[in-house]
Amino acid sequence: MIAPPATLGMLGGGQLGRFFVMAAHELGYRVVVHDPDPGSPAGRSADEHLVAAYDDLAALDRLIGQCAAVTTEFENVPADTLAYLSKFLTVRPAAAAVRTCQNRGEEKAFLKRHGFPHAPYADIRSADDLQNANAGLFPGILKVARFGYDGKGQVRVNSRAEALIAWGQLRQEVCVLEQQLKLDYEVSVVLARDESGQVKCFPTAENSHRRGILDVSIVPARTSGCLAGNAEEIAEGIAQKMDYIGTLGVEFIVVHGQLLVNEMAPRPHNSGHYTIDACVTSQYEQQVRALCGLPLGEARAHSAAVMVNLLGDLWYLDDKHHAREPDWAQLLAIPNLKLHLYGKHHPRPGRKMGHFTVIGADPLEVQKSALAGRRLIGITDE
Ligand SMILES: Nc1ncnc2c1ncn2[C@@H]1O[C@H](COP(=O)(O)OP(=O)(O)O)[C@@H](O)[C@H]1O
Ligand SMILES: [Mg+2]
Structure with a gap:
């Protein structure tokens, strides 16, 4: 077990890494973020930011010198980098799992080989x-x-x-x-698996996309408990077959009532942001726990939740050329709404700038409030 205040390494400096840093800090760890972008959100909230390419050996050796264990928030970190690091320290998830998830051909071959349903x-x-x-x-x-x-x-x-x-x-x-399939709808399962093989699945989320980007996640998914249960079983099976340790996201499409695995993410997943505010343990805390060999926390949702992504487009609603700051006060007037902004300097259309999650006891009320929140800041359904 790697106990606090040990130093953990994070490859990748995006918002997923930033939430990992926050979860690690809460548990008393230090975090070094390795990301080539000097303005990366996680880099700026970490104890130290190594601004270097992912294959920069000198930087990797610094990471090895400082850290007890390393994980990633970015599936495109070179698998060879993970393999190299794993000669010297604990690396989770393993290079092989990341290699499978970062190549659609290998990912599909994996699903086929093990009999998991896919398009x-x-x-x-x-x-x-x-x-x-x-x-x-x-x-x-x-x-x-x-x-x-x-x-x-x-x-x-x-x-x-x-x-x-x-x-x-x-x-x-x-x-x-x-x-190209006609989708009934889409769901995803985020889970954590520890070194002893124990798995905790977060409740299945129902996801809708706009222009190819996740827009809204609804939990509980408005589907049968049976389908949600099957999705969790499949996701757990995938984690086992990969001998995966850490937080894993599995995206599904539902076609004619059948679940098909769409893709896997060897890291926390955008559709799992809701776990920060609606679950006993967040997907990021699970990532810390699995990395450090600590027992996983309870994954149960204590509230219904709707997560809404906030894209850079919102900053340009009035004027295509000049960014404005959306009216956060209006949004925060919804009392059961939790706003998360990632501290990115440049809003660009399509860029994930933040998200909000509405939580509550009644799923329908939560959905209504989330819709109202979207409208308040000018997100329209076109
Ligand atoms: N075979 C398919 N048939 C119909 N829609 C699909 C199919 N594959 C993907 N999609 C849609 O496109 C979205 C993005 O595809 P995905 O493979 O998840 O790529 P990305 O890595 O960009 O998320 C999916 O969430 C789904 O809405
Ligand atoms: Mg996808």
């Missing part, structure tokens, strides 16, 4: 692969295998001909072609 797909490494892809995959979605996020790096294609053009636009990178 029909084909690996696309060449124009020939596209020519030979099963006709049933069209209309499809061509997704780059690496570095895609928030709907970036994917193109909807109606036909093989369109797919060939799209593949050129994606610079002929290695891709996955997925059948």
Whole structure:
């Protein structure tokens, strides 16, 4: 067990890292954040910020010198960096798990190998692969295998001909072609797994997206307890098969009432922000606990919750060219609303600047208040 006040290392300096820093600080740990961006939100709230590339060996050696254990908030940290660090200190999740999650092709192959349900797909490494892809995959979605996020790096294609053009636009990178499915809705499960294999699942969240970016998460998901239970079982199975230690996010799409795994995130997940305000233990505290070999906390939600993402677009509602500060006082007039702003300096359209979570005993009241909150600051449903 790694006891406080030990120093923990965090690879990545975004908002997920920032919440980890806050959870670690509450438990009395020190945190060193390693991120190349000098203005990164987590870097600025950490005890120390190593401003360096993720493959900068001198910086990694400093991390090794200072830290008892290292984790990540960013699936695109080079897996080789994690493998290198693990020769000297505890690294969770392991490089192999991150390697699987950071490549859509490997992720899908993992799901297939272990019999977890997923959308029909084909690996696309060449124009020939596209020519030979099963006709049933069209209309499809061509997704780059690496570095895609928030709907970036994917193109909807109606036909093989369109797919060939799209593949050129994606610079002929290695891709996955997925059948475009008609989604009933989307859910996700965030869980934590400790070194002894014990798993605590947070309640399943129901997620809606706008322009490819998570917009709202509703908990409890408005689905049958049976489906939510199945999602948790599948997510737990995935964590076991990966021998995963830490906090893991699993995204599902629901098609004709069937759960299909969409993708995994080897870190806390945006749809798990609600756990900060609505659960006994947050997904970030679980990440700290799993990393340090401490017992996991209770994952139960003590409140219903709705989380709303606040994107940079909000800062430009009145004027496309000049940023304004949204009227937080109006939003905070909703007493059961918790506002989280990440301290990012530059609001850009589509950039995650913050979120709010409304909590309460009655799910319907919470949903109403969250909707009212969205309207108050000018988020419209177009
Ligand atoms: N096969 C599919 N059919 C229909 N919609 C999909 C499919 N795959 C993804 N989507 C939609 O696109 C969103 C983003 O896709 P995802 O694979 O999760 O990429 P990202 O890494 O950008 O989150 C999903 O949340 C879902 O709404
Ligand atoms: Mg996704």
